[in-house]
Amino acid sequence: xxxxxxxxxxxxxxxxxxxxxxxxxxxxxxxxxxxxxxxxxxxxxxxxxxxxxxxxxxxxxxxxxxxxxxxxxxxxxxxxxxxxxxxxxxxxxxxxxxxxxxxxxxxxxxxxxxxxxxxxx
Amino acid sequence: xxxxxxxxxxxxxxxxxxxxxxxxxxxxxxxxxxxxxxxxxxxxxxxxxxxxxxxxxxxxxxxxxxxxxxxxxxxxxxxxxxxxxxxxxxxxxxxxxxxxxxxxxxx
Numbered sequence: 228x229x230x231x232x233x234x235x236x237x238x239x240x241x242x243x244x245x246x247x248x249x250x251x252x253x254x255x256x257x258x259x260x261x262x263x264x265x266x267x268x269x270x271x272x273x274x275x276x277x278x279x280x281x282x283x284x285x286x287x288x289x290x291x292x293x294x295x296x297x298x299x300x301x302x303x304x305x306x307x308x309x310x311x312x313x314x315x316x317x318x319x320x321x322x323x324x325x326x327x328x329x330x331x332x333x334x335x336x337x338x339x340x341x342x343x344x345x346x347x348x
Numbered sequence: 349x350x351x352x353x354x355x356x357x358x359x360x361x362x363x364x365x366x367x368x369x370x371x372x373x374x375x376x377x378x379x380x381x382x383x384x385x386x387x388x389x390x391x392x393x394x395x396x397x398x399x400x401x402x403x404x405x406x407x408x409x410x411x412x413x414x415x416x417x418x419x420x421x422x423x424x425x426x427x428x429x430x431x432x433x434x435x436x437x438x439x440x441x442x443x444x445x446x447x448x449x450x451x452x453x454x455x
Contacts, residue, residue, distance in 0.1 A: 274446055335392075338391035
């Protein structure tokens with residue numbers, strides 16, 4: 228079955244950087260676009276970024292554009308999110324998620340369990 | 349970015365009720381809309397894609413409709429396990445955007 232396991236969360240000071248990883252299994256990773264979504268404590272879902280299966284397309288929300296970078300390594304079945312210049316407003320659970328359809332960029336159908344990032348001094 | 353306005357933000361319901369949640373897009377998005385259910389402490393779960401298509405394994409009491417700017421999620425005969433927060437997601441143009449969520453609570 229599809230399994231997405233995020234790692235790399237933790238506590239970081241304002242202005243700092245952190246890198247998240249998402250290990251995928253149970254499907255052909257290289258055929259699917261992948262997404263990052265976050266959820267601040269007690270708040271709603273916020274869409275972050277997407278990367279196409281072939282890395283040719285990358286899109287970001289306005290709130291993270293220029294600070295966060297999405298990437299993938301299809302040889303390692305792993306998705307990444309590099310986060311720079313973090314602020315307290317970036318405190319959230321970060322979810323890795325898979326696109327529903329091979330080869331395209333559409334809606335999300337599978338989610339990881341999330342990793343918590345806390346930005347605090 | 350396209351704004352998604354979801355209503356209501358919360359709803360008090362009883363088991364057996366029929367429930368309707370709406371999402372309005374700030375511009376037309378065809379049928380590029382999905383609905384998700386999220387229970388406390390859990391990742392979201394896809395219910396509906398392309399506005400009206402039921403995801404595999406989702407009970408038939410869930411239904412979606414709409415096109416353009418106005419969309420509806422309907423739950424007929426609410427079950428106890430349906431108590432959760434529901435979100436819409438537009439995937440018509442980047443960046444994708446979620447609605448604010450609708451929390452179903454017991455009356």
